[in-house]
Amino acid sequence: MDRRKSLQTLILGGAAASTGLVFKSCKTENGETIDEAIVESTEKYFGRTPKELDRLEKLKAEQLFNEHEMETIAALSVVILPPKEPHGGPIEAEVPELIEFMGKDIPEMAPTLLGGLMWLDHKSNTEFGTEFKSATLEQKKQICDQICWHDTEIPMEDQALEIQFFALMRNLTVTGYYTSKVGIADLGYKGNMPNVWDGVPQDVLDQHGVAYDPEWIAKCIDQSTRGTIATWDDDGNLLT
Amino acid sequence: MQIKESSEIYDVIIVGSGAGGGMATKQLADAGLNVAVVEAGPYFDPADPVTRTQLKWPYESPRRGAGTDRAFGEWDMSWGDWEVDGEPYTQEEGTNFKWWRARMLGGRTNHWGRISLRFGPKDFKGKTRDGHGEDWPIGYDDVKPYYDKLDKLIGVFGTKEGRENDPDGFFLPPPKPRLHELFYINGAKKSNIPVIPGRLSMLTKKINNERGVCFYCGQCGRSCSVYADFSAGSCLIFPAQKSGGKVKIFVNSMVREVTTNEEGKATGVSYISKDDRKEYKLRAKVVVLAASACSSARILLNSKSKQHPNGLGNSSNVVGKYLHDSTGAGAAGIIPDLMNRKTSYNEDGVGGMHVYSPWWGDNSKLNFPRGYHIEVWGGMGQPNYGFGWDANAMNKHFGLKVGGYGDSLRDDVKKYYGSVIGFGGRGEAIAYKHNYCEIDPTTVDQFGIPVLKFNYNHSDFEINQAKHMQDTFEELIHNMGGIPLSEKPGKDQDYGLLAPGQIIHEVGTTRMGDDAKTSVTNKFQQLHDVDNVFIVDAGVFVSQADKNCTWTIMALSWRASDYIIEQLKAQNI
Secondary structure, X not given: OOHHHHHHXXXXXXXXXXXXXXXXXXXXXXXXXXXXXXXXXXXXXXXXXXXXXXXXXHHHHOOOOOHHHHHHHHHHHHHHOOOOXXXXXXXXXXXXXXXXXXXXXXXXXXXHHHHHHHHHHHHHHHHHOOOHHHOXXXXXXXXXXXXXXXXXXXXXXXXXXXXXHHHHHHHHHHHHHHOXXXXXXXXXXXXXXXXXXXXXXXXXXXXXXXXOOHXXXXXXXXXXXXOOOOOEXXXXXXXX | OOOEEXXXXXXXXXXXXXXXXXXXXXXHHHOOOEEEEEOOOOOOOOOOOOOOOOOOOHHHOOOOOOOOOOOOOOOOOOOOOOOOOOOOOEEOOOOOOOOOOOOOOOHHHHOOOOEOOOOOHHHHOHHHHHOOOOOOOOOHHHHHHHHHHHHHHHOOEOOXXXXXXXXXXXXXXXXXXXXXXXXXXXXXXXXXXXXXXOOEOEOOOOOOOOOOOOOOOOOHHHOOOOOOEOOHHHHHHHHXXXXXXEEEEEOOEEEEEEEEOOOXXXXXXXXXXXXXXXXXXXXXXXXXXXXXXXXXXXXXXXXXXXXXXXXXXOOOOOOOOOOEOOEEEEEEXXXXXXXXXXXXXXXXXXXXXXXXXOXXXXXXXXXXXXXXXXXXXXXXXXXXXXXXXXXXXXXHHHOOOOEOOOOHHHXXXXXXXXXXXXXXXXXXXXXXXXXXXXXXXXXXXXXXXXXXXXXXXXXXXXXXXXXXXXHHHHHHHHHOOOEEOOOOOOHHHHHHXXXXXXXXXXXXXXXXXXXXXXXXXXXXXXXXXOOOEEEOXXXXXXXXXXXXXXXXXHHHHHHHXXXXXXXXXXXXX
């Protein structure tokens, strides 16, 4: 079964009209007869619609940066955010791959990225007689030091290209790292998994100098009753 | 091309499967009627693993959650946003209305904020109160029994507060406030602004054995795979099918018009199947429009016939008029006391605010007639594309340098994580006849159906209200010891008032009333002109309140459904 086709059938429901009954059996079928390719693509494509899938595949097939440019991006990203134990850095976070993809997904960024990479090599060749990626860490820092600060009173779009480029690379590197598995571990974010919220821990309340109002808390869910079916009296008072 | 006509005659055709259409489906099918639901988008079930986005991590996507394909980010469960491919809408020059359309079973209920507020007694009688707009032909007491039943059927958390214009209901207990919400409560107290637990339709407790209980991932916008939040599919349409109801769903079916006979009565609808791009006809005794306020108006206006030359139900020329959305403005501040947080715990909570501020002001002393409520956001949320952008921009508020690179960026990200609190003011706009949508005779969608053209401008009342919001936000940020993140928008920017439509609470285009000359439906949402056509979306709203519209859409749809059942029984329609 062609994966795209089967996905489309699954998502669109196939026929223009179906009764609830058909839907239900169709749904059971979804669960039971899904072939390997679809299971994989479900994992791979995180709930995309067929149209979104098409666009993703198209973007993935395009190449924005050549090998040298990808290496230069990688080299710059680890200067911007040096790897640190135990949660690695931009390479482990696949930051270069993200930058490649976003340059295609939001094509308005591409000229700044492509032009900035050229500027970087030109600058490095002029000052040190070598391409940026091959320069020493000290030399790389000397270049970055010239473009990593800017007058915050002047809007970014009015700044020189190399300033815009560095700011964009810094943003993409930081966002890329902190949206990766290693970066989220570094940040310490504990969510995105089933749990039972029962308020802010006491040590955190103490740290920030706030407290729960007992009257307020008395109205909140007693989590030991969350599995009990709610019933009310006629005035809307919860009985169970 | 011959139009294909089905031989089956349904009792009711329902156009649209969102809040209004879902409720009508449930009530009418439960009553044993033979129902056809016609939905312009594909089938969707929040439990389907193929389309699910809930609990996905940003790194599962090459764009890490960026909003390139979906305007509210790629996890948002809305297929269709401000733009729908091949289905344009146009604007009168100098105006700007934003129209969100979700093309999927369940419609916009799959991603909405689930803020489920009853309208209060004053909200139905705006004109009596301040002379603006129009009174509804019904009052709170007419709707209360339906709000009560709705609370129990769908589930909504909240608390009994005894506030005059924010009626209590049958609530599930709310979740405890998060850390930033405690700061908000304290800050608001200093300005005597009330704060009460949020009222949202998520199950903090079981209400039946069919739906799951909230597991606090904070992702209701992704539509809950265990049905612990409300969506029209999971809570209304699927249960209607499950209990044996006769519900036939036509997906990918774009309704062109309501068809009528020689007497001018509705005979059904014609629709374009998106699968084969052919036109079909369905027949029914009753047609219920629930396509959303503007889409239902569009269908009526496009349903022209000898008997209804001005469009169906439009002898009053009111269809499309009185379009209004909630007002909206926002602000955010960094709170130094919320910096350097421990990340030792999960504070995702429910997908929305655990606390909010209902309207507290006395409009007789203000230069705008209607109120607004404040929604609060903040906390240590899931990082997605854009997280850490301008990582140390807030350094400027503390006399530190902005920019640079190196290890310090890690420290900056952590220092500021969870330290920002933001507010959304959501208020009531006055309904005006001169704010409207109409058919643009020069433009059709890819199905050949003439599209809507919008013409909507804010009045000074909305702008004055936005100024009040900004002054309030500034005061709240100050009360919390915070620093505003951006400059306060001034008069030249209408005080940050968002474009109409952007709050996605558009209502009023087919308003109800006792007078057939100034309204489109009667108080049971039946067209004055055609007795077997009903409207159960927000088009029938005479006025939006300083509330959100969904809970009232559903209460009214239930009420209208009861009336339809009665009228069919009595053979009046």
